[in-house]
Amino acid sequence: MASQWREDPRIRSREHAVSLKTAAEPRQQEPSENTGESLRELPRWMHLYLYSMHGVTLDVLLSSLQGVVTNRDPKLVGFSSPYLCIMHALTHFALEKIYSQKKCFQGRPVVFHLVFYPSVYIGLQILIGNINTLTEQVRVVSGTQLVVHYILALYFSQVFHRGLAHLQYHPDCRCADLLRSLSGPDRPPSCGLPGFVRFIFFGMHGFLDEVLFTSLFNLVENSDRTLSGHTSLWSFLMYGSCSFVVEKLYFHLHFGRGWGTWQRLPIYICFIYTWEFCWGLVLRQFDACSWDYSHYPHNFMGLITLLYLPGWVVLSLYQDVLSNVLLRIRIPQTSMPWFPCSSALCSVDSHETSSCKLCHESPIRS
Numbered sequence: 001m002a003s004q005w006r007e008d009p010r011i012r013s014r015e016h017a018v019s020l021k022t023a024a025e026p027r028q029q030e031p032s033e034n035t036g037e038s039l040r041e042l043p044r045w046m047h048l049y050l051y052s053m054h055g056v057t058l059d060v061l062l063s064s065l066q067g068v069v070t071n072r073d074p075k076l077v078g079f080s081s082p083y084l085c086i087m088h089a090l091t092h093f094a095l096e097k098i099y100s101q102k103k104c105f106q107g108r109p110v111v112f113h114l115v116f117y118p119s120v121y122i123g124l125q126i127l128i129g130n131i132n133t134l135t136e137q138v139r140v141v142s143g144t145q146l147v148v149h150y151i152l153a154l155y156f157s158q159v160f161h162r163g164l165a166h167l168q169y170h171p172d173c174r175c176a177d178l179l180r181s182l183s184g185p186d187r188p189p190s191c192g193l194p195g196f197v198r199f200i201f202f203g204m205h206g207f208l209d210e211v212l213f214t215s216l217f218n219l220v221e222n223s224d225r226t227l228s229g230h231t232s233l234w235s236f237l238m239y240g241s242c243s244f245v246v247e248k249l250y251f252h253l254h255f256g257r258g259w260g261t262w263q264r265l266p267i268y269i270c271f272i273y274t275w276e277f278c279w280g281l282v283l284r285q286f287d288a289c290s291w292d293y294s295h296y297p298h299n300f301m302g303l304i305t306l307l308y309l310p311g312w313v314v315l316s317l318y319q320d321v322l323s324n325v326l327l328r329i330r331i332p333q334t335s336m337p338w339f340p341c342s343s344a345l346c347s348v349d350s351h352e353t354s355s356c357k358l359c360h361e362s363p364i365r366s
Helices: 002-024 044-071 082-105 109-133 143-166 175-183 195-222 233-256 261-285 306-327
Strands: 077-080 190-192 229-232 329-332
Touching (some): 044 077, 044 082, 044 143, 044 233, 082 143, 109 143, 195 229, 229 233, 233 261, 233 306, 261 306
Antiparallel strands (some): 190 329
């Protein structure tokens, strides 16, 4: 009996040490209590989606800045196309695979980051430019373009790929569980995307939406088979802020008040039209408004038109889908401690109940 009592403290000590070791391990490898699933890397389709948006954003940014330098146009109009969107998705996916081979350059990180990766990036961008022109002449790249491509290559290797590698995804996690963990008193081992990242995502998605829409419009109206689309740098701020507010409305109305899709949709549409009108009214004062609907039926001051109502309805419904996808993306605090936890993402009252019909889940209860 005495021997047994002497061994108990050691057993308890070992068990305590094991529990501490287990608690110290990365939480993303442990199964989630609510979903039975572990945190995983972002799926391949999401990588391609982000690469296409990011590529279109760079196209619009560079072309609009070039227009400012040459024409001093305050509208800040930039160009891209669905062809370039696909090419950006594929080439950046290849660059991701090349970036994953940096372990072969152990001991020589300068060679990889400053020589090898930029060379591959510049070569692929020159290839994309020549494919896009579809001419027999090889497109000559100027020294300024080489410098810009080199700076972008450093950005991708030092910032973009690193940040994307840290993001993790809940494949089957319920919205209610995610919102509860983000707004709960205990700090979760991983947090949702912070507000400024969501704003940037929505701004880039606005670029993608406008480029796709204008390219299809040019195809139908002008038979333009190049599918050239355009947008404005001002649209980044307009779409980013509008979608950010609509997402807050979605969280509050759906999870906080339990409103269905068709109850929320009129509020979305009224806010979108008001937002577009206000932005257009301000930009028009500086001759920076890039759209004019005066020749369309059912327009008001040429800034908004009911002709685009079906498009806004589709985008509003798709907005809720995007918000649910972004809720499933997490950033481990151990890997990116400089990102603040977005615990204020959800404004659901702890005394209210709601259910997520999109995820077919049980209500949120306090």
